[in-house]
Amino acid sequence: MNAFRAKKTEMVTELNEGIKKASVVLVAHNVGLNATATYDLRVKVRKSGANLRVIKNTLAELALAGTPFEQTSKLLKGPTMIAYSSDPVAIAKVLVDIAKSNEKLVVLGGVFGENLLDAKAVDTLSKLPSLDELRAKIIALIQTPATRIAGVLQAPAGQVARVIGAHARKAE
Numbered sequence: 001m002n003a004f005r006a007k008k009t010e011m012v013t014e015l016n017e018g019i020k021k022a023s024v025v026l027v028a029h030n031v032g033l034n035a036t037a038t039y040d041l042r043v044k045v046r047k048s049g050a051n052l053r054v055i056k057n058t059l060a061e062l063a064l065a066g067t068p069f070e071q072t073s074k075l076l077k078g079p080t081m082i083a084y085s086s087d088p089v090a091i092a093k094v095l096v097d098i099a100k101s102n103e104k105l106v107v108l109g110g111v112f113g114e115n116l117l118d119a120k121a122v123d124t125l126s127k128l129p130s131l132d133e134l135r136a137k138i139i140a141l142i143q144t145p146a147t148r149i150a151g152v153l154q155a156p157a158g159q160v161a162r163v164i165g166a167h168a169r170k171a172e
Contacts, residue, residue, distance in 0.1 A: 008059060015063035015082070018051055024088035025064075026110035026122060027075040028095055030054065033104045041105070044094045050085030069111045080108070088112050092126035 019025055030038070038054075045052040055063070057076040064070050072082075085091040099105045109118045112125065129137070 011055060012059050012063045015053055015055060015060065016067065018053075019063060019067050019069055019082075019084050021086065022051075022069070022084035023086050024091060024110060024112045024125075025069040025072050025082060025084045026091060026095055026117075027072060027080050027082055027108045028099070029078055029106040029108060030081050031079050031104060031106075033102070037098075037102055037104070041094075041098055044098065045083060045091065048085065048090040048094050049087055050083055050091040050094070052081055052083045054079075054081045068114060071116050072111045074116070075108045075110070083110075087131045088125060089128045089130040090132075092122050093130065096123055096126040 033041070042052055053060075057073075057080060060076055060080070060082055061073045064073050069084075083091050083095060095105070095107050099107050107119050107122050109116065109122060111117065115121075117125065
């Protein structure tokens with residue numbers, strides 16, 4: 001096996017292992033995306049905890065084979081990039097936001113769970129709260145009753161103190 005073939009095999013294996021750990025795989029066209037825009041996209045994707053690969057479609061099909069995301073290969077036409085993540089909303093938000101500001105990036109769709117998503121479904125997915133936002137809301141909900149309980153417990157003591165203070169002033 002020559003070095004070029006070994007490199008391709010390594011790329012397919014690496015992509016396959018990453019995809020197996022993901023909960024969503026999205027595909028986008030990147031026709032004419034310049035180097036700066038591609039770099040910005042990669043940075044934003046990385047910050048969201050996701051991965052982005054530009055790889056030949058035939059190699060991507062090999063990497064997708066045998067995974068729950070195998071039907072994603074239906075979307076692999078033309079120059080594409082594959083994004084995958086364990087947080088489906090975060091990666092969808094990044095791709096949709098950049099696609100709105102740069103017409104050269106077109107989100108084609110993807111697979112979430114066992115469902116094939118079109119571009120409209122990915123857009124809908126991007127509007128949901130991310131995993132971190134949901135965690136923050138849950139923590140806020142958990143903390144709210146504790147602060148209310150503390151307020152309720154302090155209120156009677158404050159009322160008793162005011163009543164005693166009022167009686168003391170009356171007695172004087």
